[in-house]
Amino acid sequence: MRSVYDHLKGVGTVIPTVIFFDIDDRKYLIDEEYLYSNTSDDFRFWLQSSATAMNENEYNKCLANCDFVFPVIHGIGGEDGKIQTLLENLDINFIGSPSKACKKMYNKHNADEQILKKRNMYNIPKIYVSSDSETLFARICEFVSLVGEVCIKPVEGGSSFGVYFAQTIEEAVSITKYLFKEYKEIVIEKNV
Numbered sequence: 225m226r227s228v229y230d231h232l233k234g235v236g237t238v239i240p241t242v243i244f245f246d247i248d249d250r251k252y253l254i255d256e257e258y259l260y261s262n263t264s265d266d267f268r269f270w271l272q273s274s275a276t277a278m279n280e281n282e283y284n285k286c287l288a289n290c291d292f293v294f295p296v297i298h299g300i301g302g303e304d305g306k307i308q309t310l311l312e313n314l315d316i317n318f319i320g321s322p323s324k325a326c327k328k329m330y331n332k333h334n335a336d337e338q339i340l341k342k343r344n345m346y347n348i349p350k351i352y353v354s355s356d357s358e359t360l361f362a363r364i365c366e367f368v369s370l371v372g373e374v375c376i377k378p379v380e381g382g383s384s385f386g387v388y389f390a391q392t393i394e395e396a397v398s399i400t401k402y403l404f405k406e407y408k409e410i411v412i413e414k415n416v
Contacts, residue, residue, distance in 0.1 A: 246268065294320075309323040332380070350413035351363055351367045364400060364412060365393050368393045377411055
């Protein structure tokens with residue numbers, strides 16, 4: 225978010241407005257100074273008392289007054305097509321892929337099967353495992369012994385959420401069990 229803001233701020237007459245979404249999808253207008261915190265957790269306590277909270281009507285009106293929107297929301301709501309759909313429905317210009325592309329690509333399994341494989345595009349060796357799979361750990365053992373070091377991550381989520389690396393079968397099984405506490409489906413791919 226900081227990098228996007230800094231670059232936009234330095235372009236001619238562009239005057240960026242920053243809207244922050246908390247984990248409960250509440251929206252706030254925030255001051256530039258808070259963009260330079262290490263993480264949003266550094267200023268989250270401030271939101272309730274000092275930020276300008278926006279209801280849906282205020283949020284939509286703010287968006288409508290923008291020349292364009294540059295969504296930088298990571299994960300759910302930002303990469304799954306939700307905000308893109310809203311912007312398209314409000315006929316607001318935005319930077320990035322249209323909602324249809326976001327929806328197709330957000331689920332790594334669907335993107336892999338419906339887009340990459342159908343077009344014969346190169347694909348890193350991987351397996352998809354779900355928490356209800358009866359042969360789950362046998363598949364993990366077989367795959368890791370075949371490819372070596374692996375990257376393990378949720379099938380749905382931002383590209384850096386819940387990403388772990390394992391060098392051994394034991395590590396891969398342990399990480400998978402840990403991720404299943406929050407996610408239903410996991411992708412395990414060869415680390416290249």
